[in-house]
Amino acid sequence: MNLNLTFVDCILLIFCLVSIWFYCYAIYAGIARFGNPTPIDPNFHPSVTILKPICGLDRNTYENLASFCQQVYSEYQIIFAVREAKDPCIQVVHDLIDRFPNVDIQLVVSDLTIGENLKVSNLANAVGSAKHAILIIADSDIRVEPDYLQRVIQPLNDPRIGVITCPYRSLACGWAATLEAISTATEFQPGVLVSNKLEGIRFALGSTIAIRKEVLDAIGGFPAIADYLADDFLLGNLANRFGYKVVLSDYVVEHVLANTSLVESIQHQLRWSRCIRVSRPWGYLGLIFTYGTATSLLFWIATGGSMLGNTVLGITWLSRLTMAWIVGVKCLNDSSTAKYLWLVPLRDLLSFVVWCCSFFGNTIDWRGRKLKLTKEGKLVPIQAHCAKVAPTYLGSV
Numbered sequence: 095m096n097l098n099l100t101f102v103d104c105i106l107l108i109f110c111l112v113s114i115w116f117y118c119y120a121i122y123a124g125i126a127r128f129g130n131p132t133p134i135d136p137n138f139h140p141s142v143t144i145l146k147p148i149c150g151l152d153r154n155t156y157e158n159l160a161s162f163c164q165q166v167y168s169e170y171q172i173i174f175a176v177r178e179a180k181d182p183c184i185q186v187v188h189d190l191i192d193r194f195p196n197v198d199i200q201l202v203v204s205d206l207t208i209g210e211n212l213k214v215s216n217l218a219n220a221v222g223s224a225k226h227a228i229l230i231i232a233d234s235d236i237r238v239e240p241d242y243l244q245r246v247i248q249p250l251n252d253p254r255i256g257v258i259t260c261p262y263r264s265l266a267c268g269w270a271a272t273l274e275a276i277s278t279a280t281e282f283q284p285g286v287l288v289s290n291k292l293e294g295i296r297f298a299l300g301s302t303i304a305i306r307k308e309v310l311d312a313i314g315g316f317p318a319i320a321d322y323l324a325d326d327f328l329l330g331n332l333a334n335r336f337g338y339k340v341v342l343s344d345y346v347v348e349h350v351l352a353n354t355s356l357v358e359s360i361q362h363q364l365r366w367s368r369c370i371r372v373s374r375p376w377g378y379l380g381l382i383f384t385y386g387t388a389t390s391l392l393f394w395i396a397t398g399g400s401m402l403g404n405t406v407l408g409i410t411w412l413s414r415l416t417m418a419w420i421v422g423v424k425c426l427n428d429s430s431t432a433k434y435l436w437l438v439p440l441r442d443l444l445s446f447v448v449w450c451c452s453f454f455g456n457t458i459d460w461r462g463r464k465l466k467l468t469k470e471g472k473l474v475p476i477q478a479h480c481a482k483v484a485p486t487y488l489g490s491v
Contacts, residue, residue, distance in 0.1 A: 099397070101398070103393065103396050103397060106389050106390075106392050106393040106396060107393055107406065109382060109383060109385075109389035109393075110132070110386055110389050110390045110393055110410050111387065112383040113383060113384055113386025113389060113390070113410060113413075113414075114386060114409060114410055114413045116288065116383060116384050116386070117284075117385070117386065117413040117416070117417040118195065118413065118417070119288055119292075119415055119419050120284035120287055120288050121416070121417050121420050121421065122288050122291070123284075123288050123290065123291035123426075124284065124420060124421040124425040125286055125420070126291060126380075127274075127290065127291070127342065127344055127425070128344055128425045129236025130147060130344075131344045132245070132248050132249060132343070132344055133248070134244065134245065134248060135248060135251060135482075138166060138247070138248065138251045139168045139169075139223055139244065139247070140227070140228055140247065140250070141168075141169040141170065141171075141225070141226040141227075142169075142170045142171070142226050142228045142229070142230055142231050142243060142247060142304075143170070143171045143173060143224040143225055143228070143230070144162055144170060144171065144172045144173070144225040144229075144230045144231075144232065145173055145175065145217055145220045145221060145224070145229055145230070145231045145469070146159065146162070146172060146173065146174045146175065146185045146220075146232065146234060147175050147176075147213045147216035147217055147220070147231075147233070147234065148174055148175065148176050148181070148187070148216070148234045149176060149177060149178075149181060149183065149212070149213075149216070149234075149271055150181060150182065150183060151182050151183055151186070152234055152235045152350060152352065153235070153267065153350050153351070153352050154168075154188050154350050155183060155186055156189065156190075156235075156236065157237065158234060158235060158236060158237045158350055159174070159186060159187070159190060159234065160190060160193070160194075160234070160239060161237045161238045161239070161242075162242075163190055163193075163194040163197045163199065164194075164240050165238075165240055165241075165242060165243045165244075166240045166241060166243075166244065167243040167244055169226075169431065170197075170198070170199070170200040170226075170243060171199075171200065171224070171225050171226060171305070172197065172198065172199045172340065173199075173200045173201075173202060173220040173221075173223055173224065174187045174199070174200070174201050174202070174220075175201075175202045175204070175216040175217065175219050175220035175243050176201070176202070176203055176216065176217070177203075177205045177216060178203075178205065178355075179203055179247065183234075184201065184203070187199070187201045188201075190313055190362045193480050198225075199451070200217050202220050202223060204219040204304075206218075206219055208316065208317050208320045209317070209319075209321040209322075209473075210320070210321050210465065210473035210474070210475060211319070211320055211321065211322060211323065211325055211473060212474075213325065213327050214316050214319055214320045214322075215316075216322065217231065217316050218315070218316040218317065218320065221310075221315075221316065224307065227306060227307045227308070228247070228250065228304065228305075228306055228307070229304070229305050229306075229307055229310065230243070230246070230247075230302065230303070230304045230305075231271075231300075231302070231303040231304075231305070231329075232300075232301065232302050232303070232347070233300045233301065233349075234300070234347060235350045235351075235352075236262070236301055236347050236349055236350075237265070237347070237348040237349075237350055238347050238375060242345065245343070245345045245431065246260060246302060246304055246345050247304060248282075249341045249343070250304065250306070252339075254338070254339050255338070255339045255340075255341050256306055256309040256333045256338025256340070257298055257303060257304065257305045257309065257329065257330050257333045257334075257338060257339075257340045257341070258299075258302070258303075258304040258305075258340075258342075258343050259295070259298040259299045259301070259302055259303055259304075259326075259330060259340065259341070259342060259343065260299065260301050260302035260342075260343045260345050260346065260347050261283050261286060261287075261299070261301070261342065261343070261346050261347075261426065262278070262281055262283075262299065262301035262302075262346060262348065262349045263275070263278065263283075263346055263347075263348060263349065263426045263428040263429075264278045264279070264348070264349045264350075264351045264428070264430070265301040265349065265350045265351060265429075266351050266430050267351070267353040268353040268354070270353075270354050270355055270356060270358070270359040271351040271352065271353055271359065272354040272430050272434060272437075273356075273359070273437065273440075273441050273444065274351060274359050274362075274363065275351060275428065275430040275431075276418075276422070276428075276430050276431050276434060276437055276438060276441045277363075277432065277445055278349070278428075278443050279379060279418075279421070279422035279423075279426050279428035279431045280417070280418035280422040280428075280441075281384075281399070281441070281442070281445055283421065283422075283426060284417060284421050285381075285384065286299070286342065287342075287421065291375075294338050294339075294340070295330070295335075295341070295342045296330065296331055296334045296340060296342070297326075297327045297328075297330040297331045297373075297374075298326050298327065298329045298330030298331075298333075298340065299326055299330075300325075300326035301332065301347050301349060302343070302345075302347055303326060303329050305329060305333065309333050309336070309338050310329075312333075312336050312338075313329075313332040313333055313335075313336055314332075319332070319333065321472045321473055322341050322471050322472055322473065323369045323372075323458075323465075323467060323471060323472075323473055324369045324370070324372070324373040324471055325369075325455065327369075327373045327374075328373075328471075331373075331389045335408070338416065346427065355458075359446075360448065362452060363442075363445075363448050364448055364452055364458075365458045365459070367448055367449060367451075367452035368452050368455075368456065368458060368467055369471070371452055371453070371466070372467060372468075372469060372470070372471040373471055374427075381449060382449075385442065385445070385446045385449065386410040386411075386413070386414055386442075387410070387411060387414055387438075387439050387442035387443060387446070388442060388443055388446040389392060389410075390406055390407045390410035390411065391407065391443075393406055393407070394406070394407045411439065414438065414439070414442070415435065415438060415439075418431060418438045419435060420429070423435075423469045428431060440469055456468070457476065463475065464476050478487055
């Protein structure tokens with residue numbers, strides 16, 4: 095075997111070896127988190143308020159929102175917050191109020207704006223009506239089971255814990271959404287699990303954020319994050335900076351993806367990637383060590399398809415697929431990964447391209463608005479609406 099490697103070959107080989115380590119560690123982190131579920135204390139069921147920012151109709155909006163109204167829990171309140179009085183989602187909320195008369199459901203309609211992130215303005219408009227000291231924030235495209243509240247809330251039995259967040263798997267319809275769902279289960283969530291195991295999680299995910307009201311007040315309330323794109327990240331990150339512990343739950347919620355085109359899906363992922371880049375710049379740069387599918391392919395090409403190149407490529411891809419199966423299928427129970435595991439390499443190459451492109455430019459298109467993303471992660475408008483845009487969901491980045 096010829097081991098006369100160039101400097102570039104050595105760099106690519108290092109990337110491959112670190113990627114293999116990452117895949118193995120992600121397996122360990124996934125088993126450690128989901129193999130040791132949080133015990134349930136039946137006597138711990140503090141009253142909670144669920145804040146739901148809504149705008150327009152998502153795929154299966156009624157079913158998603160209704161799942162939060164069917165909780166087997168002693169006392170909880172749900173506040174739906176919307177900006178426009180003519181928003182079609184308002185009728186859905188009225189239908190829920192009629193169907194679940196025993197659930198404390200409230201609708202807040204207000205166009206009061208406190209920043210460029212309109213979802214956060216919705217939350218700020220809703221929180222004034224919250225009756226309880228524990229708040230749960232979840233995007234409108236999230237669906238849960240009846241035991242959601244009882245299980246998610248358990249870590250707050252420890253007064254040192256200020257924020258709880260949940261991993262999620264995506265429900266996809268269409269090829270573009272399926273590729274995105276595979277990325278979530280086998281790329282993004284493994285990264286979250288590794289971060290949680292290595293240093294403890296220091297951020298939150300929009301899938302679920304359970305936060306004490308006193309913690310929210312301590313970090314400056316919703317006005318503190320009203321101009322940022324990564325509002326969910328900051329709720330956990332600011333709480334951590336103020337000395338509160340953030341916990342990653344072992345409860346996996348479901349994220350219902352819209353049936354979008356491949357171009358729309360890539361635009362969404364590029365916006366999301368730029369958001370992560372400004373939120374965790376060094377961590378985002380370090381993602382190069384997780385793209386083993388791409389770097390091993392480049393190493394194989396650089397070494398001219400040598401025996402070493404074939405060996406590294408084979409071991410890297412086998413490690414990648416094994417991690418995708420264990421974390422995506424066994425830990426997260428993701429149906430898209432189970433059915434289309436063979437698409438993981440293609441999804442990885444697409445993710446690598448998106449990652450590279452995300453370093454160029456700082457403008458984003460978000461629900462018909464042209465915005466500039468500053469180095470601090472703030473949103474700055476650079477042009478007003480030039481046409482009326484149909485109401486769409488503002489929950490997920």
